[in-house]
Amino acid sequence: MKVKLLSGVATVAVLAMALTGCGGGSSSGGASGGGASEGGAGAAKTIKVGFAQTGSESGWRAANTKSMKEAFSKEKGFDLVFNAADNDPAAQIAAVRSFISQGVDAIVIAPIVSDGWDDVLKEAQSAKIPVILEDRTVSASEDLYAAWVGDDFKKEGETAGKWAAENLGTADTNMVVLEGTTGSAPANDRAEGFSSAIAGTKIKTVASQTGDFTRDGGKKVMEGFLQKFGADGIDLVFAHNDDMALGAIEAIEAAGAKPGTDIKIVSIDAVKDGMQALADGKINYIVECNPLLGDQAAELVKKVVAGQPVEKTTYAVDGAFDQEAAKAALPTRAY
Amino acid sequence: MAGVVRHRLFWPVVSLLALVVVNAAARPGFVRVTVRDGHLYGALVDILRQSAPLMMVALGMTLVIATRGIDLSVGAVMAVSGAVALTLIDRSADPGAVGTVLVAIAAGVGIGVVLGMWNGFLVTVLRVQPIVATLVLMLAGRGVALLVTGGFITTVTSPPLKFVASGYVFGLPFALWLSATAVAVVAVVQRRTALGLLTEAVGINPEASRLAGVRSRGIVFTAYVASGGLAGLAGILYSSNIMAADANAAGEFIELYAIVAVVLGRTSLLGGKFSIAGTAVGVLVIQTLQSTVLFLGVPSAQSPVFFAFVVAVVVLVQSPQLHRRLGRLSRRHRGPAPATAQQPARDMEVSA
Numbered sequence: 001m002k003v004k005l006l007s008g009v010a011t012v013a014v015l016a017m018a019l020t021g022c023g024g025g026s027s028s029g030g031a032s033g034g035g036a037s038e039g040g041a042g043a044a045k046t047i048k049v050g051f052a053q054t055g056s057e058s059g060w061r062a063a064n065t066k067s068m069k070e071a072f073s074k075e076k077g078f079d080l081v082f083n084a085a086d087n088d089p090a091a092q093i094a095a096v097r098s099f100i101s102q103g104v105d106a107i108v109i110a111p112i113v114s115d116g117w118d119d120v121l122k123e124a125q126s127a128k129i130p131v132i133l134e135d136r137t138v139s140a141s142e143d144l145y146a147a148w149v150g151d152d153f154k155k156e157g158e159t160a161g162k163w164a165a166e167n168l169g170t171a172d173t174n175m176v177v178l179e180g181t182t183g184s185a186p187a188n189d190r191a192e193g194f195s196s197a198i199a200g201t202k203i204k205t206v207a208s209q210t211g212d213f214t215r216d217g218g219k220k221v222m223e224g225f226l227q228k229f230g231a232d233g234i235d236l237v238f239a240h241n242d243d244m245a246l247g248a249i250e251a252i253e254a255a256g257a258k259p260g261t262d263i264k265i266v267s268i269d270a271v272k273d274g275m276q277a278l279a280d281g282k283i284n285y286i287v288e289c290n291p292l293l294g295d296q297a298a299e300l301v302k303k304v305v306a307g308q309p310v311e312k313t314t315y316a317v318d319g320a321f322d323q324e325a326a327k328a329a330l331p332t333r334a335y
Numbered sequence: 336m337a338g339v340v341r342h343r344l345f346w347p348v349v350s351l352l353a354l355v356v357v358n359a360a361a362r363p364g365f366v367r368v369t370v371r372d373g374h375l376y377g378a379l380v381d382i383l384r385q386s387a388p389l390m391m392v393a394l395g396m397t398l399v400i401a402t403r404g405i406d407l408s409v410g411a412v413m414a415v416s417g418a419v420a421l422t423l424i425d426r427s428a429d430p431g432a433v434g435t436v437l438v439a440i441a442a443g444v445g446i447g448v449v450l451g452m453w454n455g456f457l458v459t460v461l462r463v464q465p466i467v468a469t470l471v472l473m474l475a476g477r478g479v480a481l482l483v484t485g486g487f488i489t490t491v492t493s494p495p496l497k498f499v500a501s502g503y504v505f506g507l508p509f510a511l512w513l514s515a516t517a518v519a520v521v522a523v524v525q526r527r528t529a530l531g532l533l534t535e536a537v538g539i540n541p542e543a544s545r546l547a548g549v550r551s552r553g554i555v556f557t558a559y560v561a562s563g564g565l566a567g568l569a570g571i572l573y574s575s576n577i578m579a580a581d582a583n584a585a586g587e588f589i590e591l592y593a594i595v596a597v598v599l600g601r602t603s604l605l606g607g608k609f610s611i612a613g614t615a616v617g618v619l620v621i622q623t624l625q626s627t628v629l630f631l632g633v634p635s636a637q638s639p640v641f642f643a644f645v646v647a648v649v650v651l652v653q654s655p656q657l658h659r660r661l662g663r664l665s666r667r668h669r670g671p672a673p674a675t676a677q678q679p680a681r682d683m684e685v686s687a
Binding site: 056057058059061062086179182183207208209210212214215216217219220221223224225227228230243246247250254255256273 | 377585628638
């Protein structure tokens with residue numbers, strides 16, 4: 001019965017996807033690719049850009065969307081067609097197809113998943129519409145897109161690890177890790193970068209478990225760790241994002257210990273609530289994962305449309321904050 | 336003894352105890368309960384406290400399933416309830432006031448009731464199949480919650496709200512008192528009145544019960560409203576736990592965990608006979624299992640497989656069909672010795 005029930009859910013979900021996907025599927029050949037050649041005339045003309053965003057799953061994403069909308073504004077010479085796919089990969093591919101059939105000058109994609117992009121990217125290529133990837137990457141061949149702009153997750157992990165190594169690496173330190181969603185690129189790369197930076201120090205990972213990038217997940221996992229090792233048995237928490245660190249703070253306080261003092265916390269993201277906790281002394285160090293990619297993406301689009309050569313990979317500028325820097329930066333933070 | 340073994344809840348309770356024993360064997364600290372700042376503290380207390388939202392949702396799910404229905408929208412209802420309540424607190428002039436928080440909680444539970452009424456309306460008046468009717472809200476509800484919070488995670492500072500999930504009364508978590516009260520109220524209303532009997536009648540044979548004069552429509556409608564209201568309360572508990580309204584993560588997949596809890600508690604998905612106590616045990620099994628993953632240190636990549644494996648074993652252990660077959664097998668081996676049917680199954684339990 002349960003199998004039947006689940007397959008029932010799956011069937012309806014697939015139907016729903018198919019229905020929402022209908023809007024863009026009409027032209028798949030790419031017969032209407034006239035826009036690209038016009039766009040080559042120069043940057044003075046309005047550039048029509050289609051942007052396929054993942055959805056609105058987090059504060060980070062909201063800041064990213066805002067930055068993109070500002071960078072691709074009318075005043076800056078763009079005509080932006082925006083689509084948020086609500087984290088549905090099929091709907092996102094359908095949105096890109098509709099951009100192709102609308103004959104936009106360039107397409108910017110923040111891919112929800114890394115697989116399954118080959119066909120639609122080939123369609124864009126045969127329609128002579130350049131594609132710029134933003135934030136996440138795809139598994140498709142590199143010559144199917146013009147450029148990628150995003151954050152260097154591995155370096156973020158490294159920067160966080162370096163701080164831990166410098167400040168805590170000389171004494172015996174028991175560390176627990178709150179991992180991001182299992183298998184996701186930021187979780188894998190941040191873990192890899194961090195491990196390489198603390199290699200050879202006295203920091204020992206005593207436990208590591210996924211908190212799915214959510215506050216609830218971070219709190220539950222941290223509560224389990226505190227029961228298992230006791231507050232005295234944990235010296236350092238490395239959270240793959242701020243939300244999990246905020247959940248961990250709640251758990252540590254409930255266990256009667258002081259976050260930031262009894263148990264040090266290092267995290268990645270620098271969203272507003274995280275920065276506030278850092279300024280309040282409950283987190284010790286945050287590495288930024290900059291969502292303000294709009295200007296860099298707009299610059300790339302201009303160059304690509306004008307036919308100029310661009311770097312295949314552009315990294316955003318990621319800062320890092322300790323408690324003093326957070327206090328100074330908080331009043332002027334954009335996100 | 337045979338009566339105990341044959342009791343409906345025997346295997347669910349055995350599964351729960353087995354899990355606790357495995358954990359305690361791996362780390363004796365698991366069963367240690369200490370007093371800290373005048374209240375109880377320990378892994379078992381954490382499990383009871385953390386189980387509160389799932390308990391609420393699973394209670395409602397039990398009633399809906401008893402009427403031959405299913406409510407897939409509970410997770411989304413939790414998200415909406417949390418979003419509405421925390422937005423109210425965030426925008427209020429005095430977020431720390433008890434009055435503000437009470438109004439916000441009433442609004443959150445109220446919106447849950449309204450969404451439950453919508454589900455009930457679709458199922459009873461428009462005769463939409465329950466799985467389809469509640470799927471509408473499951474997909475759309477989260478969008479509504481995101482709209483309310485503006486796509487951001489709304490964070491509030493409000494001591495009375497924090498008390499709901501993290502406070503203690505008489506040494507035990509307030510959230511535990513809440514969920515225990517909910518279990519008691521539902522059990523009393525269903526079992527001390529004829530409502531439970533009528534619900535089972537509707538679930539077993541809607542047409543026959545209608546012909547017998549049971550107002551099946553009202554009973555089914557009430558089940559969805561109760562499910563919505565309880566999910567609304569669960570949403571408040573979830574938000575209070577993290578002091579934030581996370582429209583994306585609140586109650587994600589909780590509908591599936593609730594269904595598993597109901598099944599573990601020996602309520603049939605075909606409707607009809609249901610067990611409130613069984614569901615409560617089922618919820619505790621799931622929550623203990625989640626702590627087990629942490630306590631045994633199962634790596635993240637393997638934990639879903641571990642979880643699935645244990646649930647599969649627990650379901651198998653409870654299967655009456657399996658008991659009968661194993662019983663037949665053992666009789667064939669040992670000759671006609673009565674009442675040994677449970678022996679092989681118990682061996683399996685140890686290997687879990």
